[in-house]
Amino acid sequence: MADYKLTELMTIRCAREIADGEVVFVGVGLPIMVAAYAFATHAPNMIMMTEGGAIRATAPPALAITVDDPAAFLGADAAFGMLATMAALQRGEVDVAFIGGAQIDKYGNINSTGAGDWSKKESFTYFAGSGGANDMATSGKRVLAIMPQDKKKFVEKCEYVTTPGFLGGPGEREKLGMIGGGPNCVVSTMGVYLFDDKTKEMYLSEYYPGQSIEKIKANCAWDLKVSPKVKETTIPTAKELTILRALDPTGFYLG
Amino acid sequence: MADIDKRMTLKDAVAKFIHDGDVVYYGGFQIHVPMALTHEIIRQKKRNLTTIESSTDVGGLDIMVGAGCVSEIHTAWIMNWYVKAPYAIRRAFNEGKLKRYDISNFGATSAMMAGFLGIPFIPIRGNIGTDMLKYNPMDLKVIEDPFGTGKITVVRAWRADVAIIHAQKADRLGNVVSYGTRGVTDEFGAMGTKRGVIVTTEEIVEPEAVRSDPDRTIVPYYKTLAVVHCPYGAHPSACRGYYGLDIRFSQYQGRYERYADLLPAFLDEWVYGCKDQAAYIEKYKSKFGQEGLDRLKPKLGFKPKMDVDYGYHDPTCWKGVPMYTDDRLKAYEDAIAAKKGGK
Numbered sequence: 191m192a193d194y195k196l197t198e199l200m201t202i203r204c205a206r207e208i209a210d211g212e213v214v215f216v217g218v219g220l221p222i223m224v225a226a227y228a229f230a231t232h233a234p235n236m237i238m239m240t241e242g243g244a245i246r247a248t249a250p251p252a253l254a255i256t257v258d259d260p261a262a263f264l265g266a267d268a269a270f271g272m273l274a275t276m277a278a279l280q281r282g283e284v285d286v287a288f289i290g291g292a293q294i295d296k297y298g299n300i301n302s303t304g305a306g307d308w309s310k311k312e313s314f315t316y317f318a319g320s321g322g323a324n325d326m327a328t329s330g331k332r333v334l335a336i337m338p339q340d341k342k343k344f345v346e347k348c349e350y351v352t353t354p355g356f357l358g359g360p361g362e363r364e365k366l367g368m369i370g371g372g373p374n375c376v377v378s379t380m381g382v383y384l385f386d387d388k389t390k391e392m393y394l395s396e397y398y399p400g401q402s403i404e405k406i407k408a409n410c411a412w413d414l415k416v417s418p419k420v421k422e423t424t425i426p427t428a429k430e431l432t433i434l435r436a437l438d439p440t441g442f443y444l445g
Numbered sequence: 446m447a448d449i450d451k452r453m454t455l456k457d458a459v460a461k462f463i464h465d466g467d468v469v470y471y472g473g474f475q476i477h478v479p480m481a482l483t484h485e486i487i488r489q490k491k492r493n494l495t496t497i498e499s500s501t502d503v504g505g506l507d508i509m510v511g512a513g514c515v516s517e518i519h520t521a522w523i524m525n526w527y528v529k530a531p532y533a534i535r536r537a538f539n540e541g542k543l544k545r546y547d548i549s550n551f552g553a554t555s556a557m558m559a560g561f562l563g564i565p566f567i568p569i570r571g572n573i574g575t576d577m578l579k580y581n582p583m584d585l586k587v588i589e590d591p592f593g594t595g596k597i598t599v600v601r602a603w604r605a606d607v608a609i610i611h612a613q614k615a616d617r618l619g620n621v622v623s624y625g626t627r628g629v630t631d632e633f634g635a636m637g638t639k640r641g642v643i644v645t646t647e648e649i650v651e652p653e654a655v656r657s658d659p660d661r662t663i664v665p666y667y668k669t670l671a672v673v674h675c676p677y678g679a680h681p682s683a684c685r686g687y688y689g690l691d692i693r694f695s696q697y698q699g700r701y702e703r704y705a706d707l708l709p710a711f712l713d714e715w716v717y718g719c720k721d722q723a724a725y726i727e728k729y730k731s732k733f734g735q736e737g738l739d740r741l742k743p744k745l746g747f748k749p750k751m752d753v754d755y756g757y758h759d760p761t762c763w764k765g766v767p768m769y770t771d772d773r774l775k776a777y778e779d780a781i782a783a784k785k786g787g788k
Binding site for chain 2: 241242243244252255256257258259260263264269270271272273276277279280303308309311312313314315316317318319320321322323324325328329350351352353354357362363366367368369
């Protein structure tokens with residue numbers, strides 16, 4: 191059995207959600223590694239768009255550490271700006287969008303604005319804000335969220351909805367005219383989640399080696415449903431790890 | 446052609462063109478953050494500024510809020526990524542000293558696009574269904590599409606009084622040259638301004654050089670108020686082709702941002718204690734060594750491999766050239782002329 195880090199498992203698991211030839215919208219952080227790894231393995235014909243405005247047929251040749259890092263634009267096919275790549279979301283061209291956040295609820299709504307009640311200004315703890323996550327989740331055909339998991343982060347209801355999942359349940363996105371399909375998959379630090387076609391509620395689909403369903407349920411604030419077909423996530427092979435590590439030799443992202 | 450030299454010192458540019466109460470477009474994102482201008486605004490104790498931008502990193506806006514210069518921000522994303530929080534902004538909001546209006550990146554970019562276009566608002570797809578819509582009615586509304594497609598979010602146009610930006614090159618007239626990322630949103634934020642643009646630049650180039658490659662101009666001279674020659678003017682953010690992001694300094698600054706008691710000491714040493722950006726860089730070298738600056742040197746040698754010639758065609762070559770024709774065309778035209786003549 192290969193020895194791997196959690197970040198490596200998450201990156202490789204996320205990459206499996208990308209099909210060859212798809213348009214993939216990436217922000218910075220792990221998604222950059224996911225995209226680079228997908229290019230290097232099963233999705234060489236992927237089209238990569240970045241929030242900073244690069245459109246690429248190839249992985250960035252060097253590590254990009256910000257959305258508008260020169261490395262993300264080095265050897266790009268087009269170096270536009272934020273308006274141009276995010277417009278592709280609105281045109282419905284983006285197949286998969288990767289987002290993150292600080293809190294997620296059972297309908298896949300995400301909070302990246304702050305903790306507490308916004309109208310009680312004295313006690314609201316501001317985070318950075320939406321960035322492009324809201325736009326990606328509104329209009330991307332499929333949305334993949336990468337989330338740290340504990341009971342304060344997997345909540346019954348987000349304290350502030352920055353980014354729409356299925357909002358209050360089935361049909362709500364459609365009522366508001368959202369063109370994207372909504373959240374499709376959540377890759378957390380403990381397992382992988384999908385959404386029920388009918389109820390739109392998030393359920394556990396895979397748990398990572400070393401985790402248990404009980405432990406995962408204890409780190410989720412709502413009564414988490416579990417797929418009858420729940421399984422352990424396939425661990426990365428030695429070959430997969432070799433390819434991934436070569437993309438981040440100093441462990442900048444992977445640790 | 447009026448050859449108006451707009452070069453001036455950082456101090457004069459801010460004193461002359463930024464007034465208390467102004468709406469300021471805050472340039473850059475994670476690179477090209479106008480840090481030297483940020484420091485000068487703090488030094489001159491400007492007050493009650495409102496800022497607009499889409500996203501901004503390395504804590505530039507955080508220290509400007511922490512220093513008491515800003516009373517209102519409109520933003521999609523603000524923090525110092527290298528400490529993972531917007532500490533001074535968080536405190537100012539809690540203390541009721543700062544109004545904050547949240548919107549998504551595309552919402553903010555579109556707001557500036559609407560300003561750029563000179564229209565009052567623009568429809569966008571995002572923000573609907575969220576708490577941003579609920580808590581930011583100043584920038585966001587939902588209307589029925591008058592053409593019948595259903596509900597749509599609209600965002601108010603953002604037009605700043607003045608824009609502060611950093612770019613690789615500019616000429617003395619105020620033509621601003623930025624390349625590699627098209628400045629993310631700088632061209633829209635700058636062009637939408639009511640009064641104009643203050644630019645700090647790594648290099649002053651001749652107008653003839655800019656005019657030999659005008660595709661790279663993001664702000665034309667007539668929109669520019671002041672050009673400040675200011676090497677390292679975006680530090681600790683990056684400037685493409687000149688220096689990379691100073692992660693260690695961003696973290697260092699961020700640790701000061703974190704504590705209300707500590708931030709004034711940072712401002713005393715690095716802002717009030719330095720008369721300009723050159724003094725700030727000297728301080729940097731004395732504290733963290735020349736090797737700190739050397740570490741920021743980018744890998745170069747990525748010049749375009751495609752030979753571009755902006756050639757043009759001289760239409761005077763048509764002088765004296767008879768009309769092209771053939772028998773078919775001539776017969777048809779003659780028949781029509783005969784018909785007209787017969788009536």
